[in-house]
Amino acid sequence: MELRAFAEQVLLSNTLDEKLVRPNSPITDAAPGEPVRVETPQRPANLQFAPRRTAPAMPKGRAFDDTKKRAVAHHIMANHELQALEVMAMVLLAFPDAPAEFRTGLADVMFDEQRHTKLHANRAAELGISFGDLPMNSYIWTKATEYASVLEYIAGLPLVFEGANLDHTVEFEQYFLEHADTRGAAIMKAIHNDEIRHVEFGMHWLRKLKDPADSDFEAWQKALHWPIRPLHAKGDVFQRDARSAAGMPDEFIDQLRDWADS
Template identity: 60%
Template sequence: MELREFAETVLLQPDLDLKISVGDGDWTDESPGVALRVPEPMRSASLQFALPRAAPAMPKFGGLHEPERRAIAHHIMANHELQALEAMAWTLLAFPDAPQEFRIGMADIMRDEQRHTRMHAERAAKLGVEFGSLPVNCYIWKKVQEFQSVLDYVAGLPLVFEGANLDHTLEFAQAFSDVGDERSAALMRVIHRDEIEHVRFGWAWMNRLAEENEQIWDVWMKHLHWPLRPLKAKGEQFQREARLAAGMSEEFVDQLENFRSEDE
């Protein structure tokens, strides 16, 4: 499938089933077209972005013994995955001159985002909440609108949002397991393994696109758009080995692990 067609379908077609299933077969990138910055993805009425603070907050771990609270958590995470998918489609359209290897690699990751959306939506429904029955936020999408280069993208989405998910996925896996929901815990561990590869992709491309002799930490910091910052790239329980497995250098992982708010 041609990447331009794939990205346009994900962004400009409102049907959820189509968004999270389109893209079978091999990729081609023969007609990347002109740069296009889509202001908002087309979505069905039930998945339109809500006003700030209208969407439910992520349930606290202490309340996850209730199936409905676990369902809400999966509903929120399904929207996170859908936003990531749409953000990657936006990037394909916004930066048609990006290296073809980068574009095809990101399209492969988008298939994971489609699968993750399905997994969370199906689990939420199993627990009693249909995807789209609750308001959804647009935080990830709004941050992507500020990206002005491919380096901005890899600094922000793979190395902040997906980087933090190296921690969050295992935190949720443990929380679900603690209340006896091993299906939800297993789902989070699957996504954790995928996130390692997604972070590896972002790390590799940051290194490839950086100027010669630039320190990667400095490159990363230069391409972060507030409020994205190192503290947003980690959770409560820092998964050092996962970051090393993603290819990050010991020095970079040390800086991230030891970063504190006063360093900003």
């Protein structure tokens, strides 16, 4: 299957099933085509982005006493994973001249995002909330519409949103375990392990594409769009070992850990 066709399938399909179908033949990239940008991904009616401030807030901690609140958490995370998948498809269509190794590597990450979306959506349904029952925010997609280069994508999605998920996945794994929800905990653990590889992909391409005169951290900061900043790339339970496993140098990790907005 051509990589462009796969990206179009993810971004322009009107059913969730089509978006989440993994190609059954090897990916090729012989015809990347011309650059294309879309204002919003195609989605079925029940998965459309909702107006601002109408989507539910993420439950945490003691809220997980309520089974339905755990379902809400999975529903929100399924939408996060789906948005990430759609952003990656957008990047493939918007930057057809990106290095071939980057484009095929991004396709591999997309396969993980498809699986993550299914894991969260299926678990939400098991707990009583079908994917699409609740309003959905568009924050990840909205931020991605500002990316004007592959480097800006790398800085924003792999190194901020997925980077923060190195912490969030551990935090939520613990919430599920505290409420004897071993299935939810296992999903978070599996996604955590995948996120290490995704952040590693981001670090690899940050170094490949940045100005050699800049340090890794400087180049990353320069490529971020306000209000996204290093503060957003970490959670409450900072995972140093996971970042080391993802190829972040000690200096980068220290700067990120110690970053605080004035």
